[in-house]
Amino acid sequence: NAGVTQTPKFQVLKTGQSMTLQCAQDMNHNSMYWYRQDPGMGLRLIYYSASEGTTDKGEVPNGYNVSRLNKREFSLRLESAAPSQTSVYFCASTRLAGTIRRTDTQYFGPGTRLTVL
């Protein structure tokens, strides 16, 4: 099992460019998440998908879109990158389909380090 994989590992964009961050998991997990991590800010949830076919906004969704392509894959798109989106992006998944009051272990991918100039 590869677990959670993310591509690319590193990316440099110019302001205004677009790109898609890819995430895939091979653990047959139901829920998937996108976080960004900035120095001193911890992990902030961008979007999540509680189950295949559903997506919901997290704490910081502005400037991003997501697609739950199938049960395995959850992509994050930046339509017009801005310097404020320079960050490390982590994808994560959980076995259980998300419900209120219940969650389980989050398995994180290795991250994508994005710089927007």
Next chain:
Amino acid sequence: GQQVMQIPQYQHVQEGEDFTTYCNSSTTLSNIQWYKQRPGGHPVFLIQLVKSGEVKKQKRLTFQFGEAKKNSSLHITATQTTDVGTYFCAGQTNSGYALNFGKGTSLLVTP
């Protein structure tokens, strides 16, 4: 929205000293998780606490969940250089779905 506060932000200890990080929520949590992130790495799950007053141990690590389910702590006894990293707590409320992460405590251990 719900806030999960974590202190201290940084801690520097000599190898062999103890270490504690604290997590406080403004609202009651249904459960809390702890993660460790090594420098340059990704967060790795350590443990989940669900019950009021719960205490769990993993070798030198002791995790506690407060009676009111609004606070939690991680205590490391006799730190080692392998304990270096950032420790995050993450809480879920009774009315929410997603986990809310604290900002983390970065631990540096010098030999």
